[in-house]
Amino acid sequence: MGTERELIARIARRVRGGSGVVLGIGDDAALLEAPAGWLVATCDALLAGRHFAPEDDPADVGWKALAVNLSDLAAMGARPRHALLALNLPEADVEWLERFLDGFLAIAHEHGVALVGGNLARGDLSITVTLLGEVAAGRALRRDGGRAGDRLWVTGALGAAAAALASLRRGERPPPDWRARLDRPVPRVSAGLALAGVAHAAIDLSDGLLADLDRLCTASGTGAEIDLSALPFAPGLEALGDDDRLAFALGGGEDYELLLALPPGLDPRSQLADQIPITAIGTLTAEPGIRLRDPRGALRPVGAMGFDHFAGAGDA
Amino acid sequence: MGTERELIARIARRVRGGSGVVLGIGDDAALLEAPAGWLVATCDALLAGRHFAPEDDPADVGWKALAVNLSDLAAMGARPRHALLALNLPEADVEWLERFLDGFLAIAHEHGVALVGGNLARGDLSITVTLLGEVAAGRALRRDGGRAGDRLWVTGALGAAAAALASLRRGERPPPDWRARLDRPVPRVSAGLALAGVAHAAIDLSDGLLADLDRLCTASGTGAEIDLSALPFAPGLEALGDDDRLAFALGGGEDYELLLALPPGLDPRSQLADQIPITAIGTLTAEPGIRLRDPRGALRPVGAMGFDHFAGAGDA
Numbered sequence: 232m233g234t235e236r237e238l239i240a241r242i243a244r245r246v247r248g249g250s251g252v253v254l255g256i257g258d259d260a261a262l263l264e265a266p267a268g269w270l271v272a273t274c275d276a277l278l279a280g281r282h283f284a285p286e287d288d289p290a291d292v293g294w295k296a297l298a299v300n301l302s303d304l305a306a307m308g309a310r311p312r313h314a315l316l317a318l319n320l321p322e323a324d325v326e327w328l329e330r331f332l333d334g335f336l337a338i339a340h341e342h343g344v345a346l347v348g349g350n351l352a353r354g355d356l357s358i359t360v361t362l363l364g365e366v367a368a369g370r371a372l373r374r375d376g377g378r379a380g381d382r383l384w385v386t387g388a389l390g391a392a393a394a395a396l397a398s399l400r401r402g403e404r405p406p407p408d409w410r411a412r413l414d415r416p417v418p419r420v421s422a423g424l425a426l427a428g429v430a431h432a433a434i435d436l437s438d439g440l441l442a443d444l445d446r447l448c449t450a451s452g453t454g455a456e457i458d459l460s461a462l463p464f465a466p467g468l469e470a471l472g473d474d475d476r477l478a479f480a481l482g483g484g485e486d487y488e489l490l491l492a493l494p495p496g497l498d499p500r501s502q503l504a505d506q507i508p509i510t511a512i513g514t515l516t517a518e519p520g521i522r523l524r525d526p527r528g529a530l531r532p533v534g535a536m537g538f539d540h541f542a543g544a545g546d547a
Numbered sequence: 548m549g550t551e552r553e554l555i556a557r558i559a560r561r562v563r564g565g566s567g568v569v570l571g572i573g574d575d576a577a578l579l580e581a582p583a584g585w586l587v588a589t590c591d592a593l594l595a596g597r598h599f600a601p602e603d604d605p606a607d608v609g610w611k612a613l614a615v616n617l618s619d620l621a622a623m624g625a626r627p628r629h630a631l632l633a634l635n636l637p638e639a640d641v642e643w644l645e646r647f648l649d650g651f652l653a654i655a656h657e658h659g660v661a662l663v664g665g666n667l668a669r670g671d672l673s674i675t676v677t678l679l680g681e682v683a684a685g686r687a688l689r690r691d692g693g694r695a696g697d698r699l700w701v702t703g704a705l706g707a708a709a710a711a712l713a714s715l716r717r718g719e720r721p722p723p724d725w726r727a728r729l730d731r732p733v734p735r736v737s738a739g740l741a742l743a744g745v746a747h748a749a750i751d752l753s754d755g756l757l758a759d760l761d762r763l764c765t766a767s768g769t770g771a772e773i774d775l776s777a778l779p780f781a782p783g784l785e786a787l788g789d790d791d792r793l794a795f796a797l798g799g800g801e802d803y804e805l806l807l808a809l810p811p812g813l814d815p816r817s818q819l820a821d822q823i824p825i826t827a828i829g830t831l832t833a834e835p836g837i838r839l840r841d842p843r844g845a846l847r848p849v850g851a852m853g854f855d856h857f858a859g860a861g862d863a
Contacts, residue, residue, distance in 0.1 A: 253585055257766070258690050259622040259751055260589035262682070265581045269569055272663065273576035274631040274677060278670040306575040315590040317633070317675045347588065350675065354594040357670055359633040361590060361677040366578070374574050435575055450573070 249345020293334030308427025393483020565661020609650030624743025709799020
């Protein structure tokens with residue numbers, strides 16, 4: 232449709248070239264300089280009514296659509312380079328598109344990512360982003376490299392996005408810093424890059440610490456112990472009851488922090504030049520299953536704590 | 548959701564490794580060996596109710612979802628390598644998914660494409676495929692390399708998919724070979740590979756010859772003359788009236804043949820080892836605009852032939 236061509240022209244006008252781009256938007260496919268080392272590729276979608284509300288600020292939606300993909304590349308220790316954007320839009324809404332691009336291109340610029348292609352179609356509002364990056368051969372962070380005895384570390388703080396979502400669902404207005412964590416997650420790209428080739432394993436926290444730890448453990452063939460008194464709760468969560476705070480931090484999801492398994496004795500704080508907080512929260516174990524050490528020192532399986540229903544939650 | 552994880556496990560079970568795949572489905576991102584030369588990337592979506600009917604055979608939908616992307620890489624002269632598949636499904640329908648994979652993996656196998664990642668979410672049925680490939684640096688076929696005097700060639704035959712669609716819309720049952728062209732288009736990957744570095748310009752015919760020729764001409768800064776008596780009509784179209792036949796071949800779309808601009812004097816039939824038919828249909832001109840030479844030898848602008856409303860039709 233004419234209007235769809237017009238929208239594509241608008242996108243193309245706001246996107247000019249980029250590092251490693253031989254030919255961007257406008258031909259049958261993009262031509263890109265080959266990555267150094269391995270090519271890293273991921274794809275994530277946000278659907279209206281499921282991952283965001285149709286009335287959300289399109290700039291936040293644009294930010295988040297790329298942020299969740301950047302978080303996946305961060306978890307591989309990869310440097311992001313090029314993105315393809317597939318938009319299904321119910322109507323040719325120029326204002327929505329321009330606001331969406333404000334957020335999408337802002338975080339793209341922050342991470343040196345060039346938008347090089349995509350697709351536009353009329354349909355129920357959803358956004359699918361494919362993100363391409365690079366990592367030195369053999370230095371990628373995978374889920375399956377963890378070993379019993381590795382220390383578990385987590386970047387940043389946990390629970391703010393889930394706390395914000397819970398507030399919204401109760402019809403309340405969450406504190407701005409919680410809301411910002413939900414709407415504009417900050418992918419830990421530089422932490423992933425700094426720890427590529429150093430950490431034994433990594434995963435990003437999209438579905439909650441327990442669910443994502445369970446995936447890392449399953450892939451690595453280990454179990455894990457988490458020290459609840461060590462968890463880095465997001466600011467403001469201390470005002471909540473113990474149960475809510477733990478539920479948000481362990482099961483809430485959408486933190487987009489990195490969970491890393493590091494060789495014992497290696498302190499990653501010296502590797503992280505840019506002031507990213509990182510906290511040791513537990514250990515990988517030969518014994519399978521996840522156990523939680525409560526503040527009184529007692530060790531209990533996740534199920535006994537009432538958190539087993541979190542494992543495996545969340546999107547694919 | 549558990550069921551979505553189960554669907555992903557089903558996909559992963561049917562996809563094992565592939566050429567150049569270091570790590571496929573199952574981590575935060577895929578790890579792939581770097582392409583030789585340039586990396587080529589494209590992304591295309593099929594939406595239920597718009598690009599296919601919800602009741603269509605899922606195997607055909609799976610085939611076509613990859614075929615349209617393969618056609619884009621063919622138009623760049625690229626060798627396809629790896630695909631990412633983002634599926635929005637209204638429900639966790641295992642039978643639909645397995646049939647979809649039958650078609651998707653059949654054409655993937657034909658072209659040596661490995662499925663290495665993607666996304667699964669609950670939503671209105673749509674399929675977004677990102678396809679990655681490679682082409683020797685400097686040998687890619689672009690839209691913008693055509694020059695006045697180049698001969699225009701088209702692979703295969705035109706109009707069958709559009710004729711099938713018109714039959715269906717009238718509530719009739721189209722002949723099986725027309726229907727097959729609509730449901731299972733055959734991307735001209737080997738023709739693109741054979742003519743990479745040889746043709747001056749290329750585009751695939753997704754929106755109809757006139758619309759796509761218009762794009763090639765605009766990008767190349769040329770016009771074009773098309774000889775109507777030279778057009779390779781699909782078998783069976785000779786039974787139609789002149790107007791329908793021309794409308795399907797010039798404006799119908801979904802042919803997924805390649806339109807190529809070749810240096811005058813170069814006959815591509817010697818390059819195409821695998822029996823792909825290719826026909827000279829016209830010439831690029833310094834004078835802008837598209838003119839059609841009718842069977843009596845008269846040359847008229849597209850507008851005067853009543854075909855101007857086709858230009859620019861179709862999806863983004």
